Amino acid sequence: MIVFLCVCMCVIPTAAFDTVNHQILLSTLRKMGISGTALQWLNSYLSDRSFRVSWRGEVSKSQQLATGVPQGSVLGPLLFSIYMTSLGSVIQKHGFSYHCYADDTQLYFSFQPDDPTVVARISACLSDISSWMNDHHLQLNLTKTELLVVPANPSFHHNFSIQLGSSTITPSRTARNLGVVMDHQLSFTDHIATTTRSCRFALYNIRKIRPFLSEQATQLLVQALVLSRLDYCNALLAGLPACTIKPLQLIQNAAARVVFNEPKTAHVTPLLIRLHWLPVAARIKFKVLMLAYKTTTGTAPTYLNSLVQSYAPSRSLRSASERRLVVPSQRGSKSLSRTFSWTAPSWWNDLPISIRTAESLLIFKKHLKTHLFRLHLTN
Structure with missing residues (x-):
């Protein structure tokens, strides 16, 4: 052990x-x-x-x-x-x-x-x-x-x-x-609780001034003070159960309602679609796949490049040009499913080939968001 x-x-x-x-x-x-x-x-x-130090109108030497x-x-x-x-x-x-x-x-x-x-x-x-x-x-x-x-x-x-x-x-x-x-268990429940508290406090303050803000200004505030916290290092949450990340999704739902000044009972999916916001689970996947793309082009940090390996078939096959990644075996290790070395190749290989073979990061990012948006919100 x-x-x-x-x-x-x-x-x-x-x-x-x-x-x-x-x-x-x-x-x-x-x-x-x-x-x-x-x-x-x-x-x-x-x-x-x-x-120099300024204090009560006086300035020091x-x-x-x-x-x-x-x-x-x-x-x-x-x-x-x-x-x-x-x-x-x-x-x-x-x-x-x-x-x-x-x-x-x-x-x-x-x-x-x-x-x-x-x-x-x-x-x-x-x-x-x-x-x-x-x-x-x-x-x-x-x-x-x-x-x-x-x-x-x-x-x-x-x-x-x-x-x-x-x-x-x-x-x-x-x-x-x-x-x-x-x-010590890498469950990230404490991190999620801390993030939820800070986001809830930010939303509380935004709600107080919401009557004086336009819809566009509110959206900018929410994205800067709430969504930025939800997205910070969210790739670490890959593979966690839906019930664990649910508090973060509830925060995003509340944020969407604040933007449109909707009541707490308002259905949130149409609001997310109007804002073009990916749900929390999709945002986590988006971050991991962005990093995975960088590993395939060699632009990711060294410590990430070493965690994934490009698939190279022993014979000349059509799949050789599909830019696939090797998925490691989970035999004897249940916790592997939450590691970058497993989630990144698994999610990457599930993408349509047209997205995996995108010519640039900008094109990949655009097509990936559209793909995840359809998968999580419009289907």
Whole structure:
């Protein structure tokens, strides 16, 4: 039995961008091949920055900023990501895989449940990360460091803790990963509940001002504040039972009624058709299939490209030109049906060949939405 362990670590977000050492950053850029005028531009961008504080009509004297990158700028997050690149070798040295997004870092690895070295490996890795951050003028926020154990067998019970300095880290039932609430069973019920609450609050506020809004303005507000939340990382919900994602569908139904100022009892399908909104289940499928198309063209992220394989028949067959994907066997693994490596090829191969062989992402997107719209709303 394999147990999957996800360790999420975050540096203090309010100080991370502000404590970047300029000399270390410029040295890192130089090692990456940036030199001459380009390096001078970046040096100029970072240096001679100052700030003032305005309070009740009074303005303080200017103070020099000797460290940090502007967080609200276009270059800020990119420069910070470059600043963090050498952390990868520290993490990989301990046998961990990792993903970094600006100041948010996730570590993960799998292990056997009876492996006696797990605690020592995690502790050593966290200790080295803490040392690396100290050397780079950053601080590891242990209060926001979360440890999530995802067992392959739900009956498996873990009981261990990680000691780092005076702090103790124990496995938690949920962990927030870039706005997604992940639970130890990967059921995403907590994430759906959180999304539902935030959408309900947004709809409540829109309803209060609905009498003063036009239909078009209401639709724009709903799409920006509600549908954007329903669509965020919704590919993770692929394969979940209809009853699990039903709360999200109820939110979309309520949103459609708000747009047209209809009562709660109004039939929602005609409203979705008028808005040209795909239902929640179809939106999930739409997102997965968009990513699947990108894997067939090699434009998806590397970690997704490695999860799917193009179908190549051993003999010269007509299906060789149909752009099909290999569907892995589910033998011995019930949970495989919820993974991208299974849902993407399965749903992809079910598409009409005219959609699978679309010449561009834009054409594919247009035809896919029309196909799903007919399948879920007009049939």
